[in-house]
């Protein structure tokens with residue numbers, strides 16, 4: 001496929017028994033792009049992230065990283081090739097310090113750049129603090145930091161700002177936008193706060209009932225009647 005596409009899903013399906021959570025989804029995220037992945041609860045956003053990251057395998061469809069078919073690879077193998085996803089907060093070991101957690105996350109990568117990642121995410125001062133003792137907002141930045149060790153080329157983020165205040169989510173979004181630019185990271189971002197999505201995404205894919213409902217630039221998606229009806233409502 002085109003060399004400018006960083007991560008691609010082709011005809012991705014996912015069944016739970018007889019229920020089709022993903023019904024043949026195509027998605028292609030260009031190198032350096034931040035793509036918002038939005039849609040109502042149950043649309044299949046997390047399931048799509050699971051398929052792209054390799055947590056779910058052996059279903060119809062293909063996943064390509066830089067044009068290479070990685071469909072059969074396990075998450076750790078994909079991670080070594082530069083495809084990372086954010087860890088859920090529950091994956092943090094409460095007793096370990098911020099720095100110790102980053103060291104554990106770096107086992108799969110070479111040249112982790114832990115000091116650099118801590119500095120970028122304003123975690124340096126907390127390096128020796130046990131994760132259980134840091135604030136919720138700091139924990140969400142630690143989640144992002146865990147995914148960023150080794151400077152992945154592609155980052156899949158499933159609601160990284162969940163539970164943050166409006167101000168905190170916008171702070172996180174600014175860090176993400178800035179970092180993606182400077183480190184040339186391609187990002188697929190699941191996010192419910194449309195202000196965040198509209199302000200930092202280059203493009204948006206809208207999922208609805210396991211299918212792509214729409215895809216395009218921010219202005220295009222905001223003006224799309226089907227998207228407004230299915231998801232955005234009148235407020236957007």
Ligand SMILES: Nc1ncnc2c1ncn2[C@@H]1O[C@H](COP(=O)(O)OP(=O)(O)O)[C@@H](O)[C@H]1O
Pocket residue numbers: 016021039040041042043044045046047048
């Ligand atoms: N383990 C599971 N077993 C059965 N159905 C599931 C499971 N996980 C997700 N689903 C269903 O798949 C659909 C997509 O879920 P999900 O990807 O979590 O949606 P989203 O992240 O967009 O809210 C939903 O209808 C959900 O109920």
Ligand SMILES: [Mg+2]
Pocket residue numbers: 045046047
């Ligand atoms: Mg979800």
